[in-house]
Amino acid sequence: MGIAKDIVAESIYTALPQLSLQEIDELLEVPPNQDLGDYSFPCFTLAKKLKKSPVLIASDLAEKMPENKLFEKIDVVYGFVNFSLNKGYLASKLLPKIISEHKEYGKSAEGAGKTVVLDFSSPNIAKPFSVAHLRSTVIGHSLARIWEHMGYKAERVNHLGDWGTQFGKVIVAYKKWGDEPSEHSKGSIRHLLELYVRFHKEAEDQPDLDDEARLWFKKLEDGDKEAYSLWQQFRKTSLDNLREVYELMGVGFDHYTGESFYNDLMPKAIEKLEPFMEVSEGADIVSLGEDMPPFLVRKSDGATLYGTRDLTAAIYRFETFNFAKCLYVVGGEQALHFKQVFAVLKKLGYDWADSCEHVPFGLMRFGDMKLSTRQGNVIFLEDVLNKAIDLTKEIIEEKNPDIENKDDVARMVGVGAVIFNDLRNNRIKTINFEWDDLLNFQGDTGPYIQYTHARACSLLSKAEEVTTVNLELLQEVEEEVLVAELERFPDIVKQAARANEPSTIARYLLSLARDFNKFYQAHRILDVEEELKKARLTLVDAIRKTIDTGLFLLGLEAPEKM
Numbered sequence: 001m002g003i004a005k006d007i008v009a010e011s012i013y014t015a016l017p018q019l020s021l022q023e024i025d026e027l028l029e030v031p032p033n034q035d036l037g038d039y040s041f042p043c044f045t046l047a048k049k050l051k052k053s054p055v056l057i058a059s060d061l062a063e064k065m066p067e068n069k070l071f072e073k074i075d076v077v078y079g080f081v082n083f084s085l086n087k088g089y090l091a092s093k094l095l096p097k098i099i100s101e102h103k104e105y106g107k108s109a110e111g112a113g114k115t116v117v118l119d120f121s122s123p124n125i126a127k128p129f130s131v132a133h134l135r136s137t138v139i140g141h142s143l144a145r146i147w148e149h150m151g152y153k154a155e156r157v158n159h160l161g162d163w164g165t166q167f168g169k170v171i172v173a174y175k176k177w178g179d180e181p182s183e184h185s186k187g188s189i190r191h192l193l194e195l196y197v198r199f200h201k202e203a204e205d206q207p208d209l210d211d212e213a214r215l216w217f218k219k220l221e222d223g224d225k226e227a228y229s230l231w232q233q234f235r236k237t238s239l240d241n242l243r244e245v246y247e248l249m250g251v252g253f254d255h256y257t258g259e260s261f262y263n264d265l266m267p268k269a270i271e272k273l274e275p276f277m278e279v280s281e282g283a284d285i286v287s288l289g290e291d292m293p294p295f296l297v298r299k300s301d302g303a304t305l306y307g308t309r310d311l312t313a314a315i316y317r318f319e320t321f322n323f324a325k326c327l328y329v330v331g332g333e334q335a336l337h338f339k340q341v342f343a344v345l346k347k348l349g350y351d352w353a354d355s356c357e358h359v360p361f362g363l364m365r366f367g368d369m370k371l372s373t374r375q376g377n378v379i380f381l382e383d384v385l386n387k388a389i390d391l392t393k394e395i396i397e398e399k400n401p402d403i404e405n406k407d408d409v410a411r412m413v414g415v416g417a418v419i420f421n422d423l424r425n426n427r428i429k430t431i432n433f434e435w436d437d438l439l440n441f442q443g444d445t446g447p448y449i450q451y452t453h454a455r456a457c458s459l460l461s462k463a464e465e466v467t468t469v470n471l472e473l474l475q476e477v478e479e480e481v482l483v484a485e486l487e488r489f490p491d492i493v494k495q496a497a498r499a500n501e502p503s504t505i506a507r508y509l510l511s512l513a514r515d516f517n518k519f520y521q522a523h524r525i526l527d528v529e530e531e532l533k534k535a536r537l538t539l540v541d542a543i544r545k546t547i548d549t550g551l552f553l554l555g556l557e558a559p560e561k562m
């Protein structure tokens with residue numbers, strides 16, 4: 001929590017011990033504008049408990065508030081108690097703390113000793129890494145950092161789709177047409193895609209191809225040497241390509257345990273399911289009552305499924321990591337799948353199933369193109385990122401041609417633009433991918449925030465080191481807004497974690513950047529009287545460090561010049 005919010009909550013607690021500190025913390029809100037105060041405590045929900053009217057509760061509470069230098073004013077407005085903070089005093093406590101903590105600012109001890117497993121990105125390999133998996137990658141990567149900021153240990157798991165019938169298809173296609181001329185180098189990911197698309201096209205008139213593919217997958221499952229070595233080769237090609245893309249985005253994983261990893265563990269999991277299993281049309285199923293279709297364990301030919309592997313994976317993860325939470329960052333269309341997996345886990349008596357959570361997100365619209373791997377109209381994420389970098393380079397060339405490390409900056413800004421575009425709205429919303437929006441240095445974009453950060457850095461580079469300073473001099477409205485906003489950062493991180501919603505931080509940063517730019521437009525910073533200049537520069541330093549930390553939590557880098 002923020003240092004002021006803590007004090008407000010503790011003060012309320014001394015006057016209102018009927019509520020726990022945590023309940024008070026959850027009730028406290030930020031009023032829509034600062035004239036009403038910096039924090040507001042609504043008393044409406046207490047009326048029943050205390051058998052008093054909200055207005056009476058509020059005025060009693062305001063009266064009993066202990067003295068504190070931090071409170072400038074405490075008002076009762078209807079059923080609210082509104083707290084206006086003494087911003088000068090707050091600044092003197094807060095800004096030095098932010099500056100010395102920098103990347104640690106807002107870090108919580110809440111998760112000490114606890115682990116969060118995050119299953120994200122998890123593309124189906126032997127198919128290219130298309131923009132369709134961008135969302136999971138970006139959201140999951142950000143959430144891992146957010147949970148780490150909450151003090152948890154994060155285990156980043158890539159549950160690669162590296163097993164299943166699609167490998168039968170690629171094997172068949174590779175054997176049939178792999179030697180034919182192609183504009184792509186043999187065995188490359190683009191070559192594999194070409195083969196995969198051709199397979200689907202030819203299979204329309206030759207349904208035998210599908211049988212052949214099933215046969216090859218069966219061979220693979222039975223450990224056939226040729227099938228296995230081809231599979232290994234395809235997996236390696238895909239992984240190499242994947243890792244390049246991850247590197248470009250600055251994304252990393254602790255475990256590349258894909259679906260194939262669970263092959264040997266599945267029999268044990270299925271054994272546990274035995275008492276709940278029934279046979280239906282030759283397949284092994286577990287019924288899940290009225291409100292859900294049954295969970296399919298094994299098909300009639302004995303083959304296991306996506307769900308079987310997810311069930312096995314969940315058990316393995318709990319046994320390995322003893323997690324406090326296991327988050328699945330996967331598109332909303334898989335909601336039923338996860339509901340079923342969690343319900344089966346419950347049936348098996350695993351109470352920790354309640355700590356498993358599907359974190360869904362909406363679709364991504366890329367112009368008016370529909371993305372379908374089968375038809376070959378995939379958009380390679382790699383191409384998108386490279387285009388973002390190239391376009392950024394053009395903008396930099398225009399705006400700031402003399403800058404050092406142009407390539408590096410273009411990468412940070414270009415990739416950052418793509419990431420931010422994905423995180424700025426609630427994850428469940430459909431997002432549109434429009435080049436002009438994404439790279440607009442004045443819009444609600446990553447580059448806008450990065451640019452603001454660079455502007456703050458440039459101000460600081462023009463001044464000598466600031467040592468002792470009187471921060472009570474920060475009395476302008478624009479300054480007070482910024483101080484109050486900085487104080488809220490720890491709480492914003494907490495809210496983002498609670499809701500698994502990086503957009504909370506994205507929107508906060510946009511507002512902080514806008515307010516900083518308002519301040520910058522309205523007041524001079526470098527050519528004012530020495531003491532005031534020092535105070536303002538200290539504020540600027542705290543802002544750029546908070547922006548840097550916030551961007552880090554979203555997975556963006558913050559160049560000092562751009």
Ligand code: ARG
Binds near residue numbers: 123
């Ligand atoms: N490979 C899957 C897909 O692309 C996503 C896997 C998500 N994770 C999981 N544990 N099921 O649809």
